[in-house]
Amino acid sequence: MQGFSFHDKPVEFAFPLKDGTYYVAHGGNSSIINYHNTNRAQQYALDLVKLNSFGTRANGLYPTELTKYAIFQDTVYSPCTGKVINAINSFPDLIPPETDRQHPAGNYVLIACDRVEILVAHLMSGSIVVNQGEFVSVNQPIAQVGNSGNTTEPHLHIHARQENSGETILDGTGVPMTFSGRFLLRNSLVY
Template sequence: MVLNIALLIVTHLVIPIGFLIWLWQAQFESKFNWLINLLMVLLYSLFFFLNGRWDWLSYYLRFLLPIVFVIAVYKSFIKANSLPVYPPKTFKNYLELGISAFVVMLFIASLKGYFFTGSSIDLSFPLKNSLYYVAHGGNSPIINYHNTHPTQQYALDIIKLNVLGARANGLYPRSLTDYAIFGETLYSPCDGTIANLVNDLPNLVPGESDRKNLAGNHILLKCKGADILMAHLLKGSITSQVGSLVKSGDAIAKIGNSGNTSEPHLHIHARKANTGKSILDGEGLPITFDGKFLVRNSVLFPR
């Protein structure tokens, strides 16, 4: 865990800010060389700005990157202004151009996660009155670790941000109440019928997980031709029975830490109705919340 956090700090802050300071200080052969290097630094910083896990450090720290970028571009532009436009035609310059073209293509490919094809289901966001953050969501494994699983391709893991813009007090605390989302009320995302539920599994200490009961305490809700799974709920918090009708916005449970989970969060995904034998099988369906397709680093304050 210490290694993961160190890696997070290095990739999200140390490397991009190091690159930006380098851009600021470096001497280039021509305006063309300057532009290519500027593009590379921009793409690296933008990649982590878009795809990084900012809830582990602070969501607000993310905005340090564009601020440093603007200063570095301005400072380096002043120096580059007096350079010739084109560089000498050397092997090194052709190589730099080739590498840049390749990196641009990789970056464009990484944007696939922001789009989906085919039909989707529109739901109401199932949490209210706080600042929520999408930790995993979108249509690419870069921003959504569920994406390689056919049923959970469009699953989302949602957490709540505290006043410092982090998901917890501390980096990986053992106490459940240190996680901002723990105990928050879950509201029904649609008018539907409860098709299945489990309500008696223990609330686990972060770091422990239950590999036998993957979804933990959960609700499977039928609505709009889909089955919606909401997982890792608080023990004993589900107030409905199997067969109960619920309205969109009804309080139905609380967020816990049960099942195969690393820490308190809401897991939600949808599948086409009746396409799976178990609750975790079936044909995955993209979800939009109030018309929006949410991806990692989406934040919202629903009322």
């Protein structure tokens, strides 16, 4: 049952996507259902995709056109009120199955909230509308979903860590997240 429980005190965030039905492709505190789990910072990370009106994440099987993925270009909203620690906006959106392993997060926004830092990654090139040092409010639009970095298809990666616990954006000590009180797992749906 490890995948369905968490030991640290979770932090409540606003769900960062609001325009449809979203699906947790990877998530939950077990490496069996969440491949991020072997990484200490990302043990509670979520990969979010969107389901279209046919209940699938894309039109066609692994299409190469990014716009065929339901989530591509969806607005990403700040999951908390806080301050932007860093925002990277210049990596290209890649055509599947091309990936960028040198820059795993691709374009990202890292926000310092109340004693935690939260990362949203694989954002669309040029879509980020907040800058380093800027204060953001919860639910404020900050970017659009893209396909930059080490990603096999357009999706939103999100994880939280303890403040100042990592040298790089992908290090640190992961913190469990809840959204409207829910701890999301692989296959969870969010409307």
